[in-house]
Amino acid sequence: MDYYVQGIFMLAGINLMAVLGLSLLTGFTGLFSFGHAGFMAIGAYASAIATTMLKLPFVAGIALAGVSAALFAWLIGKMTLRLKGDYFCIATLGFGEAIRLVLDNFQALGGSRGWPGVPAHTTMLNIFISVAIGVAFLANLVNSRHGRNLIAIREEELAAQIAGINVARYKNLAFVTSAIYAGVAGAFLAHYMTFIQPKMFALIKSTELTIIVIFGGLGSISGSVLGAVVLTFLPELLRAVDKWRLVAYGAAVILIMISRPRGLMGGMELSPRGVKKILAERRAKRAAAAANAETASAEIGSES
Amino acid sequence: MSERTTTLSPGSEILEVRGLTKRFGGLAAVSGVDFSVREGGIMGLIGPNGAGKTTIFNLITGVYKVSEGSVLFRGEPIQDREPYLIADMGVTRTFQNIRLFKNLTVFENVLTACHLSASYTLAEAALRLPRFRREERALRDKASELLKIVGLEDRAEVTASNLPYGLQRRLEIVRALALDPKLLLLDEPAAGMNPDETEQLMRLIGELRDRFKLSVLVIEHHMDLIMALCERIVVLNFGMKLAEGVPDEIRNDERVVEAYLGAPAGGK
Ligand SMILES: Nc1ncnc2c1ncn2[C@@H]1O[C@H](COP(=O)(O)OP(=O)(O)OP(=O)(O)O)[C@@H](O)[C@H]1O
Numbered sequence A: 001m002d003y004y005v006q007g008i009f010m011l012a013g014i015n016l017m018a019v020l021g022l023s024l025l026t027g028f029t030g031l032f033s034f035g036h037a038g039f040m041a042i043g044a045y046a047s048a049i050a051t052t053m054l055k056l057p058f059v060a061g062i063a064l065a066g067v068s069a070a071l072f073a074w075l076i077g078k079m080t081l082r083l084k085g086d087y088f089c090i091a092t093l094g095f096g097e098a099i100r101l102v103l104d105n106f107q108a109l110g111g112s113r114g115w116p117g118v119p120a121h122t123t124m125l126n127i128f129i130s131v132a133i134g135v136a137f138l139a140n141l142v143n144s145r146h147g148r149n150l151i152a153i154r155e156e157e158l159a160a161q162i163a164g165i166n167v168a169r170y171k172n173l174a175f176v177t178s179a180i181y182a183g184v185a186g187a188f189l190a191h192y193m194t195f196i197q198p199k200m201f202a203l204i205k206s207t208e209l210t211i212i213v214i215f216g217g218l219g220s221i222s223g224s225v226l227g228a229v230v231l232t233f234l235p236e237l238l239r240a241v242d243k244w245r246l247v248a249y250g251a252a253v254i255l256i257m258i259s260r261p262r263g264l265m266g267g268m269e270l271s272p273r274g275v276k277k278i279l280a281e282r283r284a285k286r287a288a289a290a291a292n293a294e295t296a297s298a299e300i301g302s303e304s
Numbered sequence B: 001m002s003e004r005t006t007t008l009s010p011g012s013e014i015l016e017v018r019g020l021t022k023r024f025g026g027l028a029a030v031s032g033v034d035f036s037v038r039e040g041g042i043m044g045l046i047g048p049n050g051a052g053k054t055t056i057f058n059l060i061t062g063v064y065k066v067s068e069g070s071v072l073f074r075g076e077p078i079q080d081r082e083p084y085l086i087a088d089m090g091v092t093r094t095f096q097n098i099r100l101f102k103n104l105t106v107f108e109n110v111l112t113a114c115h116l117s118a119s120y121t122l123a124e125a126a127l128r129l130p131r132f133r134r135e136e137r138a139l140r141d142k143a144s145e146l147l148k149i150v151g152l153e154d155r156a157e158v159t160a161s162n163l164p165y166g167l168q169r170r171l172e173i174v175r176a177l178a179l180d181p182k183l184l185l186l187d188e189p190a191a192g193m194n195p196d197e198t199e200q201l202m203r204l205i206g207e208l209r210d211r212f213k214l215s216v217l218v219i220e221h222h223m224d225l226i227m228a229l230c231e232r233i234v235v236l237n238f239g240m241k242l243a244e245g246v247p248d249e250i251r252n253d254e255r256v257v258e259a260y261l262g263a264p265a266g267g268k
């Protein structure tokens, strides 16, 4: 494969890793975060410390990235998840920016000038394997009682509580899990770029991740996969229009969201079970319409 | 279906509310209310709009914090517990303004609420280990069976928000039953139903009570339903208990007629 195209695929895979976690948080649990670039930063720096200063293998770096992101998320979740949705969202935004500012001023790790010389351990193969594991884990999670509890929180939080779901605990579970995905994505990014700098993890990165989740369709794993690939390639394809690249990117996203307001996949899944569900729903809708028509005509009949 | 072991003899009280008070700022929505529900009984809670009926449900289920007084479930105080723990103990409810998991199917609504009947961990789910598969199958069987009992099985794949109104209320009741409750609180289950549907619902509530050995506390404005269904009735007015007794006593109680029924005995 072309070296350049291969690079974009790797970036798409790295984005996808972070997006999968955010998909769990936003798409399935209904919580918005604008600080996930912060968890990517934690993962990137933690893994770089592991592979350069501690001379550990890349796997250990990835593990350390996940664990450190999880720790931060757990603490922040404990403090902020009791807040109402909007406040939680603002708190995550503050966290993301705070992490960036701390790294900016942390000279031992290169400060704002960045940190060169991270080994190039990221490959097509190890990204592919990790993303595959990430997708499988997410799919198994959302099709279990734990995943259904998260979806219940998104749908109707009060009813979820009354149904015996420990809402605070499950929200934190979603938050920590999503942070692990972001941390691991950060580790791959660091070892792909071989150079990390705090400004790579600014608010715009967090926003981009959330846009991808919404673009792919909330509550759909295949939508997130599709969204991450399309929206990583799109800016590259738009290089032709140079200066207007970001404008064209924005316009393209807006156009697609207008034509498909619920995102590319609109909450549906591209899987045997998902397709079956779409078909069953169509059938049920037709049956219900028929039944309603029948009762309506019966009522008219009995009245006359 | 898993059976909770009953330690109390029939005839004892499953729920006892003592001096229950809730203030919102200066307004006492509920003040000093006492009553109790007998194990296996059906109790009615009636009163004019704004009397504090829903507030009492919110206090019992832990949605609101109690200002004063206590709520005892099987003799155990529960007024300081989190809602999910109270649900886990066997107290559950439906909502006056329906709160279904709207974008999920009928089946998924019930399946979600069955979660307490399974105990597999996150790791077991992620790796699809045998216990996950086994318990998941049991959950699905349980959800199907519940839908069959209330006659929603042919709507299993319909999205909840597309159900007709009466069936949405029915779905809320099954979702509550999925928790294997001991005490079921129904907040205006017949609201918006025609007389036919109301009649059916009444029969259903009675059947479910017998089948699942439930105790029921029901709020309603349909007096026919309340009078026919309930063994005892508590009447609330301005947050205070106005009267309590069997349907005949309530129907003929002058204060109740004046404050709420607003018509001679037997009327609506
Ligand atoms: N969260 C709240 N904050 C402030 N006031 C409240 C709150 N919840 C209820 N109230 C007030 O408490 C009083 C009792 O309300 P409640 O909903 O319990 O009445 P209700 O008996 O259920 O009436 P209805 O028959 O109309 O459902 C009302 O005056 C209401 O405005």
Ligand SMILES: [Mg+2]
Residues within 6 Å of the ligand: B053, B054, B055, B096
């Ligand atoms: Mg009410």
